[in-house]
Amino acid sequence: MPFVKRDESGRIIALFREKETGAEEYLPPHHDDVRSFVGTATAGETRDTEAEFFRSDQTMIRVFEDLLDTLIDKKAVLLTDLPEPAQMKLLNRKRLRTELTRIGEILSDESDDIF
Numbered sequence: 001m002p003f004v005k006r007d008e009s010g011r012i013i014a015l016f017r018e019k020e021t022g023a024e025e026y027l028p029p030h031h032d033d034v035r036s037f038v039g040t041a042t043a044g045e046t047r048d049t050e051a052e053f054f055r056s057d058q059t060m061i062r063v064f065e066d067l068l069d070t071l072i073d074k075k076a077v078l079l080t081d082l083p084e085p086a087q088m089k090l091l092n093r094k095r096l097r098t099e100l101t102r103i104g105e106i107l108s109d110e111s112d113d114i115f
């Protein structure tokens with residue numbers, strides 16, 4: 001998706017999930033013409049929506065991790081309620097986060113001693 005139907009001037013006038021009569025041209029959803037038709041692009045815009053969406057995923061991972069930690073702390077969910085692969089991934093991230101926090105603390109303590 002989407003297959004597009006264009007008018008005489010080449011502008012998109014309709015989008016379809018499946019090929020339709022007059023709409024045999026396929027364009028990826030992030031194509032400028034499609035985004036312009038659905039109103040998600042502005043003139044001269046060069047946003048990379050897919051990259052922006054990926055970056056959003058990265059920040060949402062932290063939100064979900066914090067949410068899960070809160071639910072576990074409140075005993076609304078037990079870590080053992082989760083499948084073992086999920087438990088291992090969460091424990092590994094918690095270990096990595098702890099290591100990074102320690103490194104940050106060491107660096108900030110050292111810089112405090114300098115001044």
